[in-house]
């Protein structure tokens with residue numbers, strides 16, 4: 001998987017647009033089972049990432065991902081910034097400059113483990129891990145971009161009937177059931193955008 005400068009810039013713009021264009025929807029989801037700031041949090045973070053272009057796309061892929069992660073950790077208040085930021089940072093740390101698919105799978109594994117450690121969480125608790133973990137399984141099994149994007153969307157949908165055990169939504173107990181997890185929706189949007197630009 002090698003990305004030239006133009007593709008790296010396209011990737012950053014696609015990721016940012018995906019969350020910025022859905023900020024109201026994400027906020028609506030967080031109003032139902034959180035504190036209603038998720039859309040704004042993600043929008044603020046990715047606007048800050050966009051502000052680091054064009055220099056950001058001059059960096060090699062690993063450095064670019066680390067830089068995106070650091071910006072998200074710094075600019076996003078709330079749980080999602082450190083968690084999504086950790087994913088990007090650790091993915092960047094673990095990737096070689098021109099990763100093979102197997103190297104990408106291994107790096108994504110490390111990044112997901114770092115998110116689990118940071119959130120003290122696991123899949124099954126109605127968090128963004130409920131998208132990251134099943135998508136990683138499809139990626140590891142050789143799924144193409146279409147299969148990856150489809151799994152991301154379906155995995156976010158599958159958080160709707162789940163009981164929240166981590167994050168603010170867990171304060172609601174049973175009342176968290178019946179609403180999609182906002183962070184899962186964000187991550188599915190990011191993965192859908194990445195799958196359109198990257199070749200898997």
Ligand code: ADP
Nearest residue numbers: 038041078079080119121127128166167182183
């Ligand atoms: P906050 O809850 O601090 O207001 P956001 O609304 O931006 O932050 O993000 C909420 C999302 O963060 C949740 O929908 C969930 O997906 C994710 N999240 C929260 N806590 C955790 C955790 N411990 N582990 C993994 N993901 C989490």
Ligand code: MG
Nearest residue numbers: 034035037038
């Ligand atoms: Mg919130």
Ligand code: MG
Nearest residue numbers: 035037078079
């Ligand atoms: Mg908040």
